[in-house]
Amino acid sequence: MFERIKKSYFLRQVGVSIKNNIFTFCYFKEDKTPEFFSIKMEGKNELLSVLENTFGRMNNFNQYQWVASISPHYIWQKSIVFPNYIEKQERLQQALFLLESELPVALEDIWFDINEKFFVQSIRMDLFAIQQEKVKSYVNQFQPIKITVLDNKIYAIKRAFTYLIPPDIFSNECLEKSIFVYQDSQSVIVIAETxxxxxxxxxxSQKITALVSEFCQQYExxxxxxxxFQDDINQEDSYPENWFIVETPLPFIPLGxxxxAKDKIVNKGGVNEY
Known part of the structure; x- marks a missing residue:
């Protein structure tokens, strides 16, 4: 989403997150199987030592693409729907006008991203923006790792779900009829698309079933x-019949x-149906 630098070649792409001073890494081997590990940040030198043992000396280490994601709480977001005959340049002009008119800061002080989804009779444009100062503050906590791509956490969550859910249970055709819920000890994130x-x-964090019910009522x-998916959270006693509990030993956010940008990696998934 928000790319810091562009390189033509990386030895490997690594997803990373940090929580309670613990770094967690996830990456895919050449056979497309995932690997992960965690390191408690005791000091910069110790972290570098572990990373170099895993990924090679620093001259190789810096050629890795490090991907992190940030909470949607820090990201301004808005969707615009266009008739499908509106040209791309006109859509972009309207998006820039909206950013300039609605954000309290100048465009040169933000990073923004535009995603488009195409439907039969319309095009939905999703706009995202974040202040550069917030980006700098967030990525600095990953030092000595230099974050290459900073994504919106909602997309990391959706990618992890898509990877873990078997295709016989979920497909892109079901997207508008599906809700994704991620819960950890800090918050609950609910995602839906129309x-x-x-x-x-x-x-x-709160009672999940009640929150999703209110969410559905609010947005019809x-x-x-x-x-x-619940990360180290006690599950409720029961869930509605159309709920699927996704379970995995992999770290969910680093996996996402x-x-x-790796659409061709697939997995059989691990889902419990209620």
Whole structure:
């Protein structure tokens, strides 16, 4: 999403996250199987030593693409729907006008990204923007790693779900009828898509079923499937019949980060149906 630098070649792409001073890494080997490990940040030299033992000396280490993601709480987001006959240049001009008119800071002080989804009679443009100062503050905590790509965490979450859910349970054709729910000890993120908008809700941890029910009522959604991943959270006693609990030993967010721009990596998935 928000790319810091561009290189023509990287030895490997690595998804990384940091929580409670613990770095977690996930990457795919040449046979496309995932690997992961965690390091408690005791000091810069110790971290570098572990990374060099895993990824090689620093001259190779700096050629890796490091992908992190940031909470949607820090990202301004809006969707615009265009008739499908509107040309790309005109859509871009309207997007830039909207950014300039609605954001309280100048365009040169933000990083922004534009994603488009094409439907039969319309085009949905999703706009994202974040202040550069917030980006600098966030990526600095990963030092001595130099983050190459900073993504929106909602996309890391969606990639991880897509990787883990078997295709016989979920496909892109089901997207508008599906809700994705990610919960950890800090917050709950609920994600849904329609032809008109990308809908995101982030709240502190609470009762999941009640939150999703309120979310659906607020946005008039009638999902046929709800996919839930809970990271070290006690599950509720029961869930509605159309809920699927996604389980994996892999670190969820670093996995989604590692899958950035890797659409061809697939997995059989691990899902429990309720």
């Amino acid at each position: 032809a008109q908008q990308l809908i995101i809700l982030e709240k502190i 959604l009638l999902p046929t499937q709800v996919f839930l 980060n590692a899958l950035w």
